[in-house]
Amino acid sequence: MGQLTRTIALVGMMGAGKSSIGRRLAARMGVGFHDADHAIEAAAGRPISAIFAEYGESAFRDCERKVIARLLDREPHILATGGGAFMSEATRARLAEKSVTVWLRAPLDILFARVKRKGDRPLLKTPNPRETLEKLLCEREPTYALADLIIDSEDAPHAEAVEKLMTVLTEKGIWQP
Numbered sequence: 001m002g003q004l005t006r007t008i009a010l011v012g013m014m015g016a017g018k019s020s021i022g023r024r025l026a027a028r029m030g031v032g033f034h035d036a037d038h039a040i041e042a043a044a045g046r047p048i049s050a051i052f053a054e055y056g057e058s059a060f061r062d063c064e065r066k067v068i069a070r071l072l073d074r075e076p077h078i079l080a081t082g083g084g085a086f087m088s089e090a091t092r093a094r095l096a097e098k099s100v101t102v103w104l105r106a107p108l109d110i111l112f113a114r115v116k117r118k119g120d121r122p123l124l125k126t127p128n129p130r131e132t133l134e135k136l137l138c139e140r141e142p143t144y145a146l147a148d149l150i151i152d153s154e155d156a157p158h159a160e161a162v163e164k165l166m167t168v169l170t171e172k173g174i175w176q177p
Contacts, residue, residue, distance in 0.1 A: 002177040004031050004076040007099040008169065012144055013137055014083040014121055015114035016104040017153045017161060022080040024162045029175060032077035036085060039067045048082075052122040065091050072098040083136075084123075087143055100174050102165065103147035108134050110155050 008025070010018040019035050026033035037048055040063055044051055051060045064085055071079055072094055079099065085091050086101070095101050112130050115121055126132045149172075151164050169175035 002029060002175055004029060005174050005176065007072060007074075007076045007079055008165075008174070009072075009079045009081055009095050009099040009101045010104055011081050011086040011095075011101050011147055012083065012104040012153070013106065013111050013133075013140065014123075015111035015133075016083075016106045017114075017158055018080040018104055021104060021153065021158045021161045021165070022078045024158055025165055026078040028162055028166065029078070032075070033080070034071050034074070034077055035080045036064065036068050036071060037080075037082050039071060040064055040082075043067055049122050057122075061088060064088075065094075069094050083140075086147070087140060092143075092146065100149065100169075100172075101147040102149045102151055103144040104153040104161065105144070105150055106153040108137055110153070111137065113155075 010022050012018055019037075022035070023033050040051070040060075041047055044063060048060065051063065061084065064082055065088055068079070068081060068085060068091055086095070112133055115124060115133065116129070121129075123136065124132055149168055151161060151168065153161050166175065170177060
């Protein structure tokens, strides 16, 4: 069994594969996995869509910041953050202090193909969800580029992204097989 020296925080747009790649990466490494969105829902006792509807995005982001801070205090694990989490300066600072951030970068066409399968994305409840997603991607890419590492999440099996991550994390000494 290997050793993870720091938490790996996966950042990027909705549909980039943070949760599914994160789960697979954690299983491959034999370490814990936490999904910030699921932890937020558990803490709030309601789905994210209900938090957005009842309290708005600002209240959701405040909850998200607190939940991520708590998750970062745990032993090194794989953490899937929400798509907008990295936009918060306070969250970015905490992630920089406590983890290695990895931007799972994917092009718009792949992101949209993945997110349109589900109707549970509050920020995409608009007349033109593709246009909204494109706008969010353009706004967020410069901030995502601040991540410690960038891995392309292509239209390929998630196992390929896991292999890329394993290689890079081993080369950087973050994962010791």
